Amino acid sequence: MTVFPANAENIDKLAAVIGAGEAVAFPTETVYGLGVDACNDTAVAKIFEIKGRPQFNPLIIHIRDLAQAEALGVFSPIAKSLAEAHWPGALTLVVPRRSDNQAHNEVSLLASAGLPSLALRVPAHPVAQALLAAAQCPLAAPSANKSGQLSPTLATHVAKDFPNLPILDGGACAKGLESTIIGCLEDDPILLRRGSLDPAALEETLGHHLRYLPEDDSQTAKLAPGRLVRHYAPQAHLRLNAETIEAHEALLAFGTKIPSYAGLCLNLSPTGNLTEAAANLFSYLHELDAATHRIAVMPIPDEGLGAAINDRLKKAASSK
Structure with a gap:
């Protein structure tokens, strides 16, 4: 029961x-x-x-x-x-x-x-x-x-x-x-x-x-459940679906197969768990945004919470 x-x-x-x-x-x-x-x-x-x-x-x-x-x-x-x-x-x-x-x-x-x-x-x-x-x-x-x-x-x-x-x-x-x-x-x-x-x-x-606020206002920046919400956009440039890391980039990683890299790296989920990745997404973006001007983002599976993660990353990247 x-x-x-x-x-x-x-x-x-x-x-x-x-x-x-x-x-x-x-x-x-x-x-x-x-x-x-x-x-x-x-x-x-x-x-x-x-x-x-x-x-x-x-x-x-x-x-x-x-x-x-x-x-x-x-x-x-x-x-x-x-x-x-x-x-x-x-x-x-x-x-x-x-x-x-x-x-x-x-x-x-x-x-x-x-x-x-x-x-x-x-x-x-x-x-x-x-x-x-x-x-x-x-x-x-x-x-x-x-x-x-x-x-x-x-x-x-x-x-x-x-x-x-x-x-x-x-x-x-x-x-x-x-x-x-x-x-x-x-x-x-x-x-x-x-x-x-x-x-x-x-x-x-x-x-x-x-x-x-008009119900169809697509420019809404005020956050409210049930309304269209503007995405969080970091100041740093985001490069999505990165397979390799370029100079002067930080890495937002996912899973176990991380490219060889000696710079700043935060892994959304070392085990490839999408719930863990979602939990870490915004805090890790804030941390990397404070430390660098360019962020390479590894591919995230586009399923379950991965689709929501990718949606938010695409919106953040497209604002630049």
């Missing part, structure tokens, strides 16, 4: 599963979420693998309260006023990552698609709050369904897609629609995704109308 009543014993049991780097499903007031430790790169990579998510889109990070959120992200006065008025609740705020306190900013880069912002939410559901307290870490938690399928509002919905996944049964979700997402990366907040929180309530808090 994979569906567990949401009592204290089972909440502690599933918190231990999260601590071991695995995924669990849990209820929120919006929909059921598929949660992992947001600070564990490999666990976050498993989310994309489990969901069959076609790209590395940003994930909503669930936290206990505003204090924990402010340890992770930079809140402008406007962002803070929205959080104070509507958290806990069905509001996700996209804010810059905090860079001045690294000890408290360990959320995986993969969870934010490699970019320096975070989508943060404090859920109102008591089971979600209890799980966050027991797990003692932020939870990266997209909806607990296969990518592109209907979002789940009952534990039985989750079990249909993920029969072997441990699921906390908290009953029916009260709202049944994903959270509303507001981008707070500039002075003027912007609505990035409509959801179960009425924008009129947010406009009442703000004292003015919200800017709306």
